[in-house]
Amino acid sequence: MIDLRSDTVTRPSDAMREAARDASVGDDVYGEDPTVNDLQDRVADVLGTEAALLVPSGTMGNQVAARTHTERGQEVLCERESHIYKWELAGLAQHAEVQPRTLDGGERGVPTPEQVREGYVAADGHRPGTGLLTLENTHNSKGGVAVAPERVRAAAAAARERDVPVHLDGARLFNAAAAHGVPASEFVEPVDTVMCCLSKGLGAPVGSVLAGPDDFVEEARRVRKLLGGGMRQAGMLAAPGLEALENRGRLVEDHRRAARLAEGLDRIEGLSADEPETNIVLVRTDRPAEAFLEDCEAEGLLGVAFDDCLVRFCTHWDVDDADIEEAVAAAERAA
Numbered sequence: 001m002i003d004l005r006s007d008t009v010t011r012p013s014d015a016m017r018e019a020a021r022d023a024s025v026g027d028d029v030y031g032e033d034p035t036v037n038d039l040q041d042r043v044a045d046v047l048g049t050e051a052a053l054l055v056p057s058g059t060m061g062n063q064v065a066a067r068t069h070t071e072r073g074q075e076v077l078c079e080r081e082s083h084i085y086k087w088e089l090a091g092l093a094q095h096a097e098v099q100p101r102t103l104d105g106g107e108r109g110v111p112t113p114e115q116v117r118e119g120y121v122a123a124d125g126h127r128p129g130t131g132l133l134t135l136e137n138t139h140n141s142k143g144g145v146a147v148a149p150e151r152v153r154a155a156a157a158a159a160r161e162r163d164v165p166v167h168l169d170g171a172r173l174f175n176a177a178a179a180h181g182v183p184a185s186e187f188v189e190p191v192d193t194v195m196c197c198l199s200k201g202l203g204a205p206v207g208s209v210l211a212g213p214d215d216f217v218e219e220a221r222r223v224r225k226l227l228g229g230g231m232r233q234a235g236m237l238a239a240p241g242l243e244a245l246e247n248r249g250r251l252v253e254d255h256r257r258a259a260r261l262a263e264g265l266d267r268i269e270g271l272s273a274d275e276p277e278t279n280i281v282l283v284r285t286d287r288p289a290e291a292f293l294e295d296c297e298a299e300g301l302l303g304v305a306f307d308d309c310l311v312r313f314c315t316h317w318d319v320d321d322a323d324i325e326e327a328v329a330a331a332e333r334a335a
Contacts, residue, residue, distance in 0.1 A: 001296075001300050001301075001302060002081070002301050002302065002319065002323050002326060002327050002330065003127070003318070004261075004301065004302060004303050004314055004315065004316075004319065004327060005025070005302050005303060005304045005312075006200075006304070006312065006314050006316075007008045007172075007200045007201045007254070007279060007314050007315070007316035008200055009277070009315055009316065009318070010316050010318050011205075011318060011323060012203065012204065012240055013203065013206045013243065013256055014084060015243050016204065016205065016239075016240035016243045016244070017240075017243065017301070018202070018293065019239035019243050020205075020236045020237070020239050020240050021236075022239070023035045023217055023235040023236050023238070023239035023264075024235055025233035025234075025235035025236060026231075026233065026235070027233065028054070028231050028232060028233070028234045028235075029112065029225070029230045029231050029232060030230070033140050033233065033234055033235045033238070034235065035217075035234075035235030035236075035238045035239050035242070036054050036231075036234050036235055036237075036238040038238070038242065039052075039054060039205075039209070039238040039239075039241050039242050040052040040053060040054055040209065041331075042242060042245060043068055043196070043209045043211060043245070044187070045213055046183075046184060046245065047184055047185055047188045047194060047196070047211050048183075048185035048188055048189060048211050049124035049188065049194070049211040049213070050212070050214045050217070051071075051209035051211065051212065051213065051214045051216075051218075052209045052210065052212075052217065052218050053209065053210045053211070053220050053221055053224065054207060054208075054209055054234060054237070054238055054241070055195075055206070055208050055209065055210055055224055055273070056206060056207065056227050056229055056231070056237075057199075057206075057207075057208055058083075058171045058195055058196075058197045058199075058200075058208040058291070059088045059091065060224070060227060061195035061208045061209070061210040062083070062084045062088065062091070062134075062160040062167070062169050062195055063084075063088065063091040063092075063095045063096065063227065064132070064210055064220050064223045064224050064227060064229070065167045065193050065195060065210055065212075066084070066091075066092055066095070066096040066098065066132060066167065067095055067096040067170070067223050067226075067227075068216060068219050068220045068223050069131060069132045069165050069167060069192070069193070069216075070096055070098050070132050071131060071132035072096075072097040072098070072132065073097065073098065073128045074098050074099070074123075074128050074129055074131030074132070075098065075099045075100070075101045075112070075121055075128055075129065075130045075131060076092055076093075076096075076098045076099070076100050076101065076130075076132045076133075076134060077101050077103060077116060077119045077120070077130060077132070077133045077134070077135060077159070077164075078100050078101075078102060078103070078133075078134040079102065079103055079104075079106055079109050079111060079134075079135070079139070080102035080103065080105070081105070081109060081139075081141035081142065081331075082105075082134060082136045082139070082141070082169065083136055083140050083141070083169055084110065084134050084136070084169055085100050085102060085134075086141065087140075088319060095227065097169055098131060099117055100126065100131070101302045102315060103115045103119050105117070105139070105142075107142065107145070107332040108139065108142060108145050108151070109136060109139030109141065109147070109236060110135060110136075110137075110139070110147045110151050110152070110312065111155055112154070112155070112156055112332040113155060113158035114158075115163075115309050116133060116158035116159050116204055117158050117162075118154055118217070120159075120162050120164065124216065129164070130164050130209060131162055131164070131165075132164065132165055132195075133156070133165070133166045133167070133168060134154060134166075134167050134168075135147070135152060135156070135166065135167070135168050135169065135191070135287065136168070136169040136170075136171075136173075137152060137168060137169070137170055137172075137173060137176045137187055138166065138172040138173075138175050138179075138277070138278050138280070139301045140171070140172070141306070142171065143276060143277075143280050143281070143282040143312075144258075144276055144277060144278040144279060144280030144293075144314075145177065145185075145277050145278075146175065146176040146271040146277045146278055147176065147178035148180060149180070149182065149186045149187050149189075149190070151235075152168065152187055152190055152191065153190040156190040156191050156192065157315075160230040165192040165193070166190070166191040166192050166193075167191065167192065167193045167195075168187065168188065168191045168193070168194040168195070169195055170187065170188070170194045170195055170196040170197075171195065171200060172197065172200055172201060172209070173187060173188075173194065173196045174196065174201065174248045174251055175201055175251050175278040176257070176278070177248070177260055178248070178251040178252050178255065178278075179255060179277050179278050181235055184196070184224065184248075189194040189322070192213070192214035192216070193210065193211065193216060194209045194210075194211050194212065194261070195208055195209070195211075196208065196209055196211070197301075198240075198241040198244045198245070199244075199311075200316075201247075201251050201254055201271075201279060201316060201317070202245065202247045202248065202251075203244050203247055203317050204240045204241045204242035204243070204244035204315075205240055206237045206240075207237050207238070207240075207241045208317075209241075211292060212321070230329040233267070243273075247317070250317065252289070254277055254278075254315045254316060254317065254319075255277075255278050255315075255318075255322065257268065257312075257315045257319060257320075257324050258261065258276045258278065258279045258280065258281050258314075258315045259275060259326065260272075260321075260324050261281050261313060261315065261324050261327060262274065262275055262281045262283075263275070263278050264324070264325075264327075264328030264331075265273070265281065265283050265313075265331055267326060268289070268328075268331060268335050269335065270285065270335045271283055271285060271286075272284045273286045273333065278315050279314055279315045279316065280312060280313075281313045281314070281315070282310060282311070282312055282314070283305060283310070283311045283312075283313065283331075284308070284309055284310055284311075284335075285309045285310070285311060287309070288308060288309065289305040289308060289310055289311045290305050291307070292311060292334060292335065293305060293311060295333075295334035296330060296331060298333040298334070299331075299333045299334050300326070300330050301326075301327050301329035301330035301331060301334070315326070
């Protein structure tokens with residue numbers, strides 16, 4: 001079975017398994033796990049931030065960020081198809097107790113400075129005020145588009161004009177960096193905080209990291225504990241994460257294979273696919289997506305439905321060139 005449902009389905013490498021087994025550990029709730037501390041320092045260095053905090057998942061990282069940045073009842077500006085709004089079980093309302101105000105980010109999923117200014121609400125006797133702007137890169141629902149650093153910078157600057165902090169959901173930030181050929185820190189510099197996943201394209205079995213200023217991360221640690229994310233001998237999770245960080249350079253291979261997959265799928269009657277920018281391929285079908293996927297599974301190929309007639313396939317490090325060719329053949333048989 002060729003599993004292209006997500007880049008979260010990867011299996012840890014032998015090196016990751018060995019690193020987990022041999023990791024030096026301590027109690028991370030007390031800040032005493034040396035491997036966790038090493039990982040946090042390493043991620044902060046890569047992203048160019050003062051500090052970082054290991055969290056079990058990207059969703060928790062985003063939700064911790066939202067609660068730490070805001071006061072209860074404030075509004076949060078977010079793109080209307082962003083992960084933090086669309087795919088996190090209304091966590092903004094449940095955990096941070098804030099009200100989302102959505103903006104249409106267009107084909108690239110990033111609001112313009114004008115939209116940010118128009119969406120801003122000043123606090124007064126009747127209005128709660130805008131407490132946070134969230135951005136996403138790469139943008140999952142838009143097909144993994146890699147938003148350029150200058151677009152991130154422009155939107156963030158508009159928020160900062162009004163003293164509104166900016167959080168970047170960078171679950172696949174390293175994919176964006178690979179697509180643009182620039183360090184991940186270039187995307188992070190304009191924002192206040194960022195979350196990046198180690199368990200997607202980088203291949204770690206568990207874990208994401210929330211990064212930002214020292215005082216923010218100190219408060220975020222308390223919020224992580226509140227949400228049940230306080231971990232004990234978490235070095236066994238952090239050690240594979242350190243190994244995963246070294247996989248940033250190979251993401252271009254996932255992008256190359258995604259381009260080959262899209263090219264092959266686009267030639268199949270009844271399917272159409274645009275050239276992807278990263279490792280996510282969106283495929284439009286001429287019949288219900290679920291029916292197409294049922295036939296794909298019967299042919300040995302897995303994907304996910306993104307809309308009534310839209311399917312997502314995602315390349316990752318457990319998929320090689322031969323798998324891509326077979327995936328195209330399986331989709332053709334299914335179609």
